[in-house]
Amino acid sequence: MTGAVLETRGLEKRFVTHRPLFGTPTEVHAVNGVDLAIHEGETFAIVGESGCGKSTLARMLIGLIRPSAGQVLYQGREMSGLPQKQMRALRRDLQFIFQDPFSSLNPRMTIGRLVEEPMRAHGIGTPGERRERVGRLLARVGLRPEHADRYPHEFSGGQRQRIGIARALASGPKVLIGDEPVSALDVSIQAQVVNMLEDLKEEFGLTLVVIAHDLAVIRHMSDRVAVMYLGEVVETGPVDAVFDAPAHPYTRALMGAIPVPAPGARDSVAAILEGDVPNPTAPPPGCRFHTRCPFAVARCTRERPALADMGGGRRAACHLRDELPAFDTRAPEPGRTPGAARRFELWRTARSAGQDDRHRKTTQAEETQP
C-alpha cells in the first residue's frame, strides 16, 4: 500500500495522427512517462501549457482512454485489469467534469435528466429521491430548480459548466477530476463554485484533481501541484513552495505570465515566453524545454533531466535545478486595487449589517408564532 488513491506508473499515451500507406505512422506522444501519486482527501492540481497532455492524462486517470504504456492504480489496484463489475463501481467513484461543457452534454436531454442519469445508471435511489437530489444539486451549483426542465442550448457557457459539475456530483463520487471546471465562470460565480467544491470535499471526504489555467485559483484551492510541459511532469510539490520559489524554468515562465488585475501593474510584453511551442510529433531531444529555456546549456540539448527529488516533497526535472539564480518573487498580487479594496470594505460592512437585520427579522417572526 502506498496510501495513494490514484497512482500512475510510467504512464504514456501516443496518438497516431497520420498513417501513411507505407512507412511509419506519425505519432503524438501526448503523455510521456508520468509517475504521480494522488493522496486521499487532497486537492491535486495539474497545470501546464496548452496541448501539453493534461486532458489526456486526466482521461487516463479515470479509465476513459487506455494508456499506451504504464499503469493507473485506483486504491492500489490496477485499473486496466479490473473485471466488468468492478469497473462499473469504479465509474461511480471517479467522476469527470469536462473541459468543453457544450459538447459533453446531450442536447436532447433536459437538465434534470442529464443530472439524474448517473444516479439511474448506478441504480441510486427511487425516482422521487432522485428528483429531489437533482433539485438540491442544481441549487448547490447556483442554478434554479425550475431549470431542470430546460435544454442545454438554453444556457450560457458558464451555466453549462455548472450543469456539468452537478452531473459529476450526482453519483456521490470519491474522486472528482475537473478539466477546467471553473474557467468559463466570472470571478464571483467562480468563487462560489470553488467554495462549494471545498465544502463538498469536507463533507464527503472527496479527493479533487483539478486542471486549470487560472493560477490564483490553483493556489487558493490546491494542496499540491504538478507542472507539465510537452507530455512530461517537469515539477511537482506543495503548492505554496512551488509558487513562492519555482524550481523549473518553465514554472518560472508560467508565474511571470500571469496577468495582474490592476491596469498598468505589469509590463505584459516583457513577460512573454519567447520561442515557438515545439512540434509534439517531433519533440526536442534532451530537455524538452531547451528550445525556449533562457538558462539552457549544451548538456540540456543532449541529456534528458530526471524528475529528481529536492526534499520537502518537491521534485523538478532540470539539470540546473540547484544552480539557477534565485527567483525574483514579485510581491504577491492583491486581487484588487486600493480603490476597489476601500469600496469593498463598505460592501462588507453593509453586508454584515444586512445579515444582522435579516437575522433579527426572522427571529422576530419566529417569536411571534404561537
Added chain:
Amino acid sequence: MHAEHPRLLSVDGLSVRFRHHPANIVDDVSFTIGAGETLCIVGESGCGKSLTALALMGLLPKPAAQVAAGRAVFEGEDLVALDESRMSDIRGNRMAMIFQEPMTSLNPAFTVGDQIAEAVRRHRGVDRAAARGRAREMLEQARIPAAEKRLDEYPHQLSGGMRQRAMIAMALANDPALLIADEPTTALDVTIQAQVLRLIRQLQAERGTGLLMITHDLGVVAETADRVAVMYAGRIVEEGPVAAIFDDPQHPYTIGLMGSVPSLGRRSGRLETIPGLVPTPEAMPRGCRFSTRCPFAAAVCAETPALTEIAPGHRVACARAPIELRVAEDAA
C-alpha cells in the same frame, strides 16, 4: 472622448428578447467602439454578454430570440436591419467573431485547413493554393506548432487550446475591421494567452482593428482594455476607462466583482462571493435589477437607475452612487 479612435461601431439601445420571456434578456444596451480601440465586456455568467455579441453578428438563435429594439451602426450600415445575404458578406470578412466554445464554429467533418481556406476563398476570391497558404500563415501567427501538419487535422485531434487558436486564426484570416472575441483565451494557459493577446494587439496597431472582447478574466481586462463595460442581468450597469473601473468602481455589482478576485498570494480563508442568484427573467425585480442582491439597496432602487456620468467618460447606473456619500448620509 473618441478623438483618437474614429468610430467604428455604435450600438444604441439594443434589446434582445426571447419568445415567451417577460423581460428583455439584453436590455437597452449602448456602447461604441473606435478603430483600434478595445472595449471589454465583463459581467456575471448568464448576464447576456454572448447574446449581445450574437445579436451584432446576426447569429441569434432564431426564431426563439429576436432583437426587440435598438440599432448597431457598423461602417455606416445598421446591422440590426440588414438582410441575411448582406450580413453574410460582412460576417467573417469586415467583422469576425471568436466564439466562446470553439466547437460551435469549427465543423467536425472538415479539416482545420479546409475551413480556414474556405473562409478566405469565399470573401477574397483567391485560388485554392493561395487560400491554403493564407491558412497556414494564420495558424503560424496564432502560434500553433507544426502548422503545416495541423492544416490536415480534424478539430477533435487538437487540444482544447489549439482549437481555440485555430478559431482565432480563422477569424483573423480576412483582416476584419472589427473583431468580436467571446472568451478568446479562456482555454489557454497564461504563456500562450500572453502570446495570443500580443498577436491581437499587434493586429490592432497595424490595421486599426476594433476589438469587442468578452472575458471574465479581470487580469486580461486590466492588460488589454481601453474601456470596460460591466453588465448585470442584461444591462450595462457601469462603463468607463479601464483605470476608472479598477481603481474607482462605483456600481455595487462592480465592487462585489472586484472583491471576488482571488489574490495570488498565500491562501487566506474562503473566497469572497456575491451572495444570492441572478434573478430569472420571470422574476426580474422592478427598477434596479441588482437590488435583490445589493447590500446598499434602498427605497430609491425600485426605480430603474439611468446610466449617469459620474466622472469624465465614467458612467454608472446606480441611484446610490457614490456609495460612501450615501452610506454617510444614512448614518447621519
